[in-house]
Amino acid sequence: MDLNTVLDVRDARSPVPWRPGDAWLGGGTYLFSEPQPRLRRLVDLGRMGWDPVRELPDGSLEIAATCTIAQLSRFGRGWDAPAAPLVEQCCRAFLASFKIWNMATVGGNLCNALPAGPMISLTAALDGVCLLRAQDGTLRRVKAADFVTGAGCKDLAEGELLRSVTLPARSLRGRTAFRQASLYGLGRSGALVIGSLDPLDGSLAVTITAATVRPFRLWFALPPGRSGLRRAIGSAVAERDWFDDIHGLPEWRRHMTLHLAEQVRHELSRDGVR
Structure with a gap:
């Protein structure tokens, strides 16, 4: 246009x-x-020359705001970290033509702050940190899970730039589980749940996106039981936080989120190991 x-x-x-x-x-x-x-x-920003994806000396991963979905997908397919499959899963949740894949950026997906933004899902689930640069050069860091504050709303001041998102090494070493639901076969995500099991202390993080107006990342010192997980989601997500649009009613989104979260919990918790 x-x-x-x-x-x-x-x-x-x-x-x-x-x-x-x-x-x-x-x-x-x-x-x-x-x-x-x-x-x-x-x-x-097209000529800034930022590396799309950089593996840092401490094992963390820095994704430039200008990294395209196609570039991130290519990196993820050749990466051997335990969390690598999640990169491609979230890229595939970005239901778009090859033209969009080759132009749309990670930063743009975050800054649009749409509930179904799969780069929001990816970076929030892996405990990513956004690096923001103000017009005077001042830098600040915000957790990806806190960067999106509502549907179409983000923690970004006038003229402030999202420079990159860094995924910590510890999160990248964890096992992950991914579940997504849409009303249509090739429709926008109506509910998306990601689980991440910490490789050191066995803690579980369950991240809810698409169904809610903003990301919700729930942390458990140990994987909860089925009822404990449902109670935690019910306590964290208020009725007004369930998103309502043509891609799904709040009641359906809540039902699917609870269903997908239980699948994620079962896959990653001890009673899900076969």
Whole structure:
């Protein structure tokens, strides 16, 4: 779609004072998908030269905001970490054409803050940390699970840039389980639950996305029983937190989340080991 209100496109390598009507341009799959009447200038991140994915010396993984879904998928398929399968599972939850896969970015998916955003699911489940850079160069870090605060809402100030997301080494060494449900065979996720079992202390994290307006990451010192898990979800997720749109009613999303969470718990807990 043509953005006929945009008057200028600037290269982000040459900083300019931020002003009303500016927007960061990554892959542009959202920006060019619908009218953006408030925009007057795009600041293009396409030539920043950031490595899409970097394995850091401490074993953690840094994913640049400009990393495309296709680049992340290729990395995940050749990666040998225990959590590697989760990368491809979340990429595949991004139901889109090859053109979107090759343009859409991890940062864009996070910053759109849609409940069904699978990069939100991936980074929240693996206890990722977002690195944010303000216009004056100040850096701050926010947990990926806290970055999205509601449907379409995120912890991002005016002109602030999501630079990268870092996944800690400990999370990458854990076993994971992935479950997803949609109303349609190729539909947007209506409920997505990811479990991650800590390799050191046996703790379990269960992350709920798509069904809720924001991510919910529940941590258990030891894997709970079926009833304990249901109680924890009921206590953490209020009625107003279940998302409601054409892709699923709140009641259905809650039912599917409880069902998928139990499958995840059973797969990763001791009574699920065969």
